[in-house]
Amino acid sequence: MDLKNLTVRGHRLTGKNILAMLIFLFLATAPIYMSSFRVNMLGKYMCFALVALGIDMIWGYTGILSLGHGVYFGLGAYCMAMHLKLEASNGELPDFMAWSAVEKLPAFWAPFHSSVFTICAVVLIPVIFAAIIGSLTFLNRIRGVFFCILSQALSYALATFMIGRQEYFGGSNGLTSFTTIFGFSVNSPTTKMVLFYFTLVFLIGAFALCTKIVNSRVGRVLIAVRDAENRVRFTGYSPAVYKVFVYCLSAALAGIAGALYVPQVGIISPTDINIAPSTEMVIWVAVGGKATLVGSILGALVVNFTKSIVSEQFPDIWQFFIGALFIAVILFFPGGLISIKDLPAKVIGIIRKKSSKADAADTAAVNADAREPKKDPKVSRTPVGKGGSV
Amino acid sequence: MAEAVPVLEIRDASITFGNFRAVKNVSTKVYENEIRFLIGPNGAGKTTLLDAICGKNRLSGGNIIYRSEGEEYDLQKIKENKIVNIGVGRKFQAPSVFTGLTIFENMELAVVRDRSVFASLKSKLRKQEIEDIKHQLQFVGLYEMRNEYPTVLSHGQKQWLEIAMLCVSKPKLMLLDEPVAGMGRRETQRTAELLKIIQNNCTIVVVEHDMQFVKEVATLVTVLHDGELLCEGTMDEVSGNQQVIDVYLGRGGE
Numbered sequence: 001m002d003l004k005n006l007t008v009r010g011h012r013l014t015g016k017n018i019l020a021m022l023i024f025l026f027l028a029t030a031p032i033y034m035s036s037f038r039v040n041m042l043g044k045y046m047c048f049a050l051v052a053l054g055i056d057m058i059w060g061y062t063g064i065l066s067l068g069h070g071v072y073f074g075l076g077a078y079c080m081a082m083h084l085k086l087e088a089s090n091g092e093l094p095d096f097m098a099w100s101a102v103e104k105l106p107a108f109w110a111p112f113h114s115s116v117f118t119i120c121a122v123v124l125i126p127v128i129f130a131a132i133i134g135s136l137t138f139l140n141r142i143r144g145v146f147f148c149i150l151s152q153a154l155s156y157a158l159a160t161f162m163i164g165r166q167e168y169f170g171g172s173n174g175l176t177s178f179t180t181i182f183g184f185s186v187n188s189p190t191t192k193m194v195l196f197y198f199t200l201v202f203l204i205g206a207f208a209l210c211t212k213i214v215n216s217r218v219g220r221v222l223i224a225v226r227d228a229e230n231r232v233r234f235t236g237y238s239p240a241v242y243k244v245f246v247y248c249l250s251a252a253l254a255g256i257a258g259a260l261y262v263p264q265v266g267i268i269s270p271t272d273i274n275i276a277p278s279t280e281m282v283i284w285v286a287v288g289g290k291a292t293l294v295g296s297i298l299g300a301l302v303v304n305f306t307k308s309i310v311s312e313q314f315p316d317i318w319q320f321f322i323g324a325l326f327i328a329v330i331l332f333f334p335g336g337l338i339s340i341k342d343l344p345a346k347v348i349g350i351i352r353k354k355s356s357k358a359d360a361a362d363t364a365a366v367n368a369d370a371r372e373p374k375k376d377p378k379v380s381r382t383p384v385g386k387g388g389s390v
Numbered sequence: 391m392a393e394a395v396p397v398l399e400i401r402d403a404s405i406t407f408g409n410f411r412a413v414k415n416v417s418t419k420v421y422e423n424e425i426r427f428l429i430g431p432n433g434a435g436k437t438t439l440l441d442a443i444c445g446k447n448r449l450s451g452g453n454i455i456y457r458s459e460g461e462e463y464d465l466q467k468i469k470e471n472k473i474v475n476i477g478v479g480r481k482f483q484a485p486s487v488f489t490g491l492t493i494f495e496n497m498e499l500a501v502v503r504d505r506s507v508f509a510s511l512k513s514k515l516r517k518q519e520i521e522d523i524k525h526q527l528q529f530v531g532l533y534e535m536r537n538e539y540p541t542v543l544s545h546g547q548k549q550w551l552e553i554a555m556l557c558v559s560k561p562k563l564m565l566l567d568e569p570v571a572g573m574g575r576r577e578t579q580r581t582a583e584l585l586k587i588i589q590n591n592c593t594i595v596v597v598e599h600d601m602q603f604v605k606e607v608a609t610l611v612t613v614l615h616d617g618e619l620l621c622e623g624t625m626d627e628v629s630g631n632q633q634v635i636d637v638y639l640g641r642g643g644e
């Protein structure tokens with residue numbers, strides 16, 4: 001029986017898996033041939049790639065555009081930063097609290113003394129928050145533009161809240177001046193290297209997990225929700241539950257990313273979680289190629305790398321450059337950078353079409369000549385490619 | 391045996407949109423293994439009534455009772471996806487399938503019983519389920535195309551895919567909204583055969599304008615007009631009714 005070849009999805013992804021392998025290989029070997037400065041940068045970008053993976057799950061696969069993932073990144077990051085701050089303060093009050101004339105450590109800071117609590121909080125707080133937001137919105141069938149605006153408002157609200165709470169969260173300066181992480185100096189090259197590989201392991205793990213989910217029936221339900229939510233509902237699935245699930249998953253990834261970001265970068269501030277960075281996260285996925293997983297990793301790395309290089313060389317115009325890159329990709333590769341692999345086939349297709357069109361035009365002209373001498377040589381112009389729906 | 395108890399009982403159902411009453415005090419009973427047709431001119435409220443049965447919209451008056459395996463359900467109180475899971479399947483007027491999934495994968499989502507996230511993460515298709523899909527796809531002639539995406543299908547084929555998805559999920563009560571619209575004569579014929587097969591272990595309510603199709607498969611016909619139940623009976627009885635001829639059949643059934 002040919003029952004085997006009935007289930008196909010998964011095998012189709014080999015090309016993408018190879019690309020993922022190459023990216024991971026590049027990242028794993030980067031410390032060998034790159035300066036520690038660049039490696040540290042890559043570590044930061046891997047955190048972004050982790051966020052991008054989650055966004056790809058919710059946007060690329062499920063079709064829910066969230067412009068507020070800075071919130072979950074921020075929650076994870078602040079949890080970690082609070083722990084690091086306490087480590088750095090040696091039992092005393094954190095410096096910024098003293099400046100704000102706070103006398104006693106606020107009660108909600110206390111548990112962050114514990115590294116175990118912190119590690120759990122980094123995942124659980126974003127997930128719980130996402131579960132609440134997700135249930136309130138998805139169960140009430142808030143979607144599309146409304147969800148988009150709401151998610152954006154969330155990241156604005158959190159950033160504003162953090163800025164306003166100078167005495168608890170360091171205000172617009174954020175949390176910084178860390179010394180150790182779980183007892184190891186944050187600035188030592190070894191710690192940095194360990195953090196780098198730790199992040200890589202998380203990235204690979206997250207990629208494997210997302211790939212597994214996407215290849216399971218859950219992935220198919222998510223795609224179905226994106227295509228025809230009502231049909232999903234009347235096929236007996238609860239779209240809201242699946243949406244909350246994937247929203248929480250992406251929040252968890254963003255939270256972990258934030259927690260890994262803080263010790264490597266040394267600071268987290270409200271500007272890192274506001275609307276602008278939240279929107280940028282979506283751009284990484286769009287540039288890399290959505291609903292591909294590996295594309296989102298590629299996008300996060302490429303966009304941020306380009307951004308750094310350009311901003312070093314042309315500090316004044318780099319933002320325009322990034323904007324131009326985004327527009328160029330959307331215009332020429334609606335499927336993202338990952339669709340470049342289709343380019344040769346596409347070009348061949350166009351050439352084929354052109355030549356066959358020329359042939360057709362020739363014969364048409366010959367035929368037409370017989371009857372009427374003047375005829376428009378432009379034959380039907382069929383569009384090539386598919387133009388991904390954004 | 392169970393013949394005496396209707397599978398679906400609509401009691402004095404009314405549905406309003408704002409001030410507009412789309413369905414007015416409709417009552418009817420549909421019994422097991424029946425193929426009931428709802429006919430009537432455009433805007434009569436047929437789709438709206440189906441929507442109320444499957445939970446897509448709510449009644450402003452009356453109630454809808456569904457019975458299955460000794461249980462009695464007030465469909466008003468149950469969420470849409472739960473209604474599906476107690477055995478009520480629905481096909482919409484406009485064909486709606488998942489274009490981002492292959493035909494086989496479309497069927498896969500329909501065939502499984504446990505539709506929770508956890509089950510979807512863990513469980514693979516069982517052999518029996520794969521066989522069911524295969525059998526169903528072969529019946530509607532889409533088996534050879536199972537690994538293609540539904541975008542390549544014609545309107546009629548999409549209808550079939552949707553009907554096949556419904557069938558494979560083995561509902562107890564099937565609600566079909568204009569299933570043969572966009573199908574050719576032969577496809578319509580085949581759909582009629584399909585319905586007659588399904589009928590053996592399912593109750594079917596169909597909205598349709600194709601009178602030849604209605605004649606062929608209907609057990610009983612309910613005529614709606616302006617949201618009201620005009621008359622009910624066998625196709626012969628109904629087509630002899632002067633009122634029905636005046637408002638609907640006399641106009642060529644469109």
Ligand SMILES: Nc1ncnc2c1ncn2[C@@H]1O[C@H](COP(=O)(O)OP(=O)(O)OP(=O)(O)O)[C@@H](O)[C@H]1O
Pocket residue numbers: 407410412430431432433434435436437438439483
């Ligand atoms: N969501 C809605 N809001 C307001 N009015 C509606 C809504 N849905 C349906 N209607 C109105 O209710 C009436 C019944 O519509 P319905 O779609 O049930 O008709 P139908 O019998 O299925 O017709 P057709 O044969 O054209 O499919 C129509 O007048 C329609 O305009």
Ligand SMILES: [Mg+2]
Pocket residue numbers: 436437438483567
């Ligand atoms: Mg209708």
